[in-house]
Amino acid sequence: MGNTFGHLFRITTFGESHGGGVGVVIDGCPPQIEIAAEDIQFELDRRRPGQSRITTPRKETDTCEIVSGMFQGKTLGTPITILVRNKDTRPQDYSEMAQVYRPSHADATYDAKYGIRNWQGGGRSSARETIGRVAAGAIAKKILQQAAGVEVIGYVKRIKTVEADIDPDQVTLAQVEANMVRCPNPETAEEMIDLIDQTRRDANSIGGVVECVARQVPKGLGAPVFDKLEAELAKAVMSLPACKGFEIGSGFAGTQLTGLEHNDEFYTDETGRIRTVTNRSGGIQGGISNGENIVLRAAFKPTATIGKPQKTVNQAGEATTLAAKGRHDPCVLPRAVPMVEAMVALVLCDHLLRHHAQCELLTE
Amino acid sequence: MGNTFGHLFRITTFGESHGGGVGVVIDGCPPQIEIAAEDIQFELDRRRPGQSRITTPRKETDTCEIVSGMFQGKTLGTPITILVRNKDTRPQDYSEMAQVYRPSHADATYDAKYGIRNWQGGGRSSARETIGRVAAGAIAKKILQQAAGVEVIGYVKRIKTVEADIDPDQVTLAQVEANMVRCPNPETAEEMIDLIDQTRRDANSIGGVVECVARQVPKGLGAPVFDKLEAELAKAVMSLPACKGFEIGSGFAGTQLTGLEHNDEFYTDETGRIRTVTNRSGGIQGGISNGENIVLRAAFKPTATIGKPQKTVNQAGEATTLAAKGRHDPCVLPRAVPMVEAMVALVLCDHLLRHHAQCELLTE
Amino acid sequence: MGNTFGHLFRITTFGESHGGGVGVVIDGCPPQIEIAAEDIQFELDRRRPGQSRITTPRKETDTCEIVSGMFQGKTLGTPITILVRNKDTRPQDYSEMAQVYRPSHADATYDAKYGIRNWQGGGRSSARETIGRVAAGAIAKKILQQAAGVEVIGYVKRIKTVEADIDPDQVTLAQVEANMVRCPNPETAEEMIDLIDQTRRDANSIGGVVECVARQVPKGLGAPVFDKLEAELAKAVMSLPACKGFEIGSGFAGTQLTGLEHNDEFYTDETGRIRTVTNRSGGIQGGISNGENIVLRAAFKPTATIGKPQKTVNQAGEATTLAAKGRHDPCVLPRAVPMVEAMVALVLCDHLLRHHAQCELLTE
């Protein structure tokens, strides 16, 4: 339980950091979608370790195998299985962690819950699990693009206290990919990279904020009450490793405005489409997309695993000190960008299908 | 779809603001739990309109009828249905809204999605829908209390820019209920009440932040990957009307610390229990509760419906002006407190059952 | 758990035989469907007790109230709640059953599972629960009719050993409703009625077989593997009270043929449509509808509650004798017909939506 996400476009991820590999089964994918392994690999490469000097040095090509669900380059409508083998594993780096709990990591809670744990590299709690999400997200993006021209673009908005000024309505993927920190503002990007470099040298870690925009989202996606679009997005994004906060549109800052200041007035544009003048709603009203850009932000804490020595206890509860030897990211933000995009795409794709089923059966 | 929440302790809410009534069906409730109608009514009374001068003046006693699932004061293990009739309805107050879209409300998106809408008082998008959640939450609280001594306490942390200093480890329900704004800091509460009074007189609205703590939560609740406990809580809370942001533990502020500053060091307390010195994790690590207090915050935007005139359009897309006549809250925060508590209790209760099923079958 | 059925067109039933009432919440219903209370009442009247001398004499009009989800005669797309109050309750008739287990009834297993039981009239295990199913089925039928012209017709095929010759391709609802046993073959119907009359006088009970046909089902409904259309139908029908067997198409008898005899040869009809010459597949191949009539049969055991004295035990395990005093059907078959139809309609409607979502998003 808990390893499946989505109601109609439904993914199940599997695998641990060390062991046979990680991957995903995608059920409910529409048939006849052309997908090349390169489409998936492009996104996996944005996520993979070792892609730059500011990410973990673990060497993984994360080459994906499509095990099932495709035929002659097209989806069959049956489950698509994507498998990535673990290659550059170094269990010996983690032998100390078989006994000692890393502070603010999942070691102690996994032991408390299951009474057993694959201590090699974090096991199931490793960010390696997100390979399956990113691979599935690549397919979701393709469907969204094909069905409605939707594009989903994430980027680093803030590293620690260094915040970039970025216009979510205009930002492009090329701008995001133009530098290793994935901040589409080039000047701020340099500052961020310097800060991460410094942090790495200090054997410490830092966090920040990823912002993500979805453009060209059709009106009407999302379901009232529990499956409000913002609630589904919140769960999706908050389920990523190290995520501690989520906000949509005006978010926490919006609580400091009055209703008169905060409300988005309606108008009708030149094409006759009902629009809003401002977008403090972040593209969602009453849990349902209103056709404006969906804009959300996610807070990622500083990486828990750090090289600096910290006080902790071992499984027996005895006090000890730990200085992590495993390879880890000084800052997860650059690699979190494709993860956030993937989760947003999965939610939108699922709700695109759900909306089509309920509201477009008899009205077409 | 979208009106059901939970995997084992599963609720389905129904009903619109105006019409036959609102309510909930609770499936999966353990049998033989003693529940009095008063337990449920106590929570409904904290949520109901007209409870004080700073809430909407709609007069509803929100008296609940338990239609099924109970016998001789105890749960049967079969679906519990709780029904609250709508009484003080004034459809005529909303006749203008049959045509005109309230800014930042759900009117336009419901029309876009369904092509039909019960425009009387917001229909399904009305906060009246939360009656079912709060009623179910009352039962979830009872189970949590009985099974593990868990207590869930929410309170108003901030109104607009007026923020209260409150210790989540010590706060009591009596302190929260001691004033009409549900802020357990009496001085700040006065300030908040004044601010809401002023806003009401201005025919405007304001928002703020609710904080919620769950204490005595057993270690081990939550499931890795998509159903991480913080992800489930995020969805639960973000599905409440007007909620725009969610954070757990250190949240957004935590992204400004380094890993060394942010990590929660482990120690063993006098009873031999492994604890953390600080609680920036907010009681959850790797998606699983660690036994520390779960602390979360939710951002609620200023109420969308205000008396001041605003520019908008009607269904035909023609520009017009709207000044709402319906009864509404100048600030939803005081009534949001029991809603947040309910959602938190529902998530914890569901995961208590899930954990018991998977991890306590063979190890007992 | 276990009180919800369907993935997209999803119903949750609630209520016990004695108590506040029984009903259903329907989630995921397409919006803008015109439904009159009479549409629902028509089906409830086919199901209700006391409709003829061969059914239980319990006097219930089973008048339904639509509590939510409708506005100005049309569905809103939000949950539809239908409530039927219990009126003619006689708990005193069941007082003996508070202690004594009725053979082949649910009394003992409910006690074993829950440790508590509403012994008045069977509680949740009463066939009264099916009111919610039949009400929801009425709406599902309407959608099926409107979207694709599907009609679902059930009838009594056999009572004990009296079997009727009926052509599923030609049978009409009027023929079924022409007599109180719901067997569209008038001569056999008379025989069946006599047999049930005789059984009632004997304070005994009998069972039989209901056959059901769905015509004009579009090709392509059903999902491979676990949610094969016949598997979903099997679960739906086998979940009805007293049902002990299910078969589709050739069923058990088909196992006595060779492959050459059993296979349905393909041909192309005058309209260019690919058809099968025979229909031993019962309208489903590989779990997916092939456009031929879906034909299935369900075995209903003789009613467990009988007036004749039987050996049994009480809760303490002491041997005793029971002769039921409550009102009960000598044969459930006539009332099972609308129940089977409802379950078949619910499955088809759910899969109509599912198919539309997955396979008709990009190909339209």
Added chain:
Amino acid sequence: MGNTFGHLFRITTFGESHGGGVGVVIDGCPPQIEIAAEDIQFELDRRRPGQSRITTPRKETDTCEIVSGMFQGKTLGTPITILVRNKDTRPQDYSEMAQVYRPSHADATYDAKYGIRNWQGGGRSSARETIGRVAAGAIAKKILQQAAGVEVIGYVKRIKTVEADIDPDQVTLAQVEANMVRCPNPETAEEMIDLIDQTRRDANSIGGVVECVARQVPKGLGAPVFDKLEAELAKAVMSLPACKGFEIGSGFAGTQLTGLEHNDEFYTDETGRIRTVTNRSGGIQGGISNGENIVLRAAFKPTATIGKPQKTVNQAGEATTLAAKGRHDPCVLPRAVPMVEAMVALVLCDHLLRHHAQCELLTE
């Protein structure tokens, strides 16, 4: 959708007959269960092709790889992935089927639903898909055995018209495995084998009935209403390829008895346990297990693919004749036995967890 089964012990199968392989992801498995690859391989060997002269001659060892979810021989509580590669594939044998529809097979319906189909060996509709079920079933059996001593034994009850006399209360796995047709009555087994041999030589096929018993099932498993234990079992078994009918306990034959003849009288045995004298209920009353042996039967039609020429059409709707060249079973029954056992074990294991969650949280 449709490739996932179970609510708490939840499996997702994937893969096609020809392509990268087939397998299963198991989510929700309790942690710390010792499982050896041999436990799984034992069941896969009972299912695999080429195991005897009366099964398909396709040569597959069906060797399984456990990709994830295990550590040092024990389950981790995280998803268990089992992968079996396709080896002996002969796509050329199926080239004709790229165009021509096999009667009573899934070719035409897959084309109608998806507009695309992997025609090599049946693709997703191949019985090879059941490898994932049987592998997961092996783990479910282990849990059932460990938690409650449950054993699940299936066997061939009838081949075409040759029916065996077998006592479900006494039959052993050794007796079942003693011959290649898996009929524990040695004399009838010989007759069955002769009949299958004859059929194979005729390039024809035959069907029959599998019976399955689950012994030592605890009282209380199953959930009222839609998830009645017999309904869940019906869906599970009817989702197997070629299954056309299902019955529990007295099944269709029981409809020919009166209530007095059919009811199972209660008594208290020497250990104080409430039992039934007869078991026409098949171990389930009111949808809940009563502690007696669960006995069910499944009808399997004659294999659709036969060597004899049959009339059919091609994708263009043109009339043609097909004599299958691919390798296929003259009778699926011997290999269906482990499949039925697996599905029964999966249902019971899922409901064991569900019952533990709801009814054993507070009462322990």
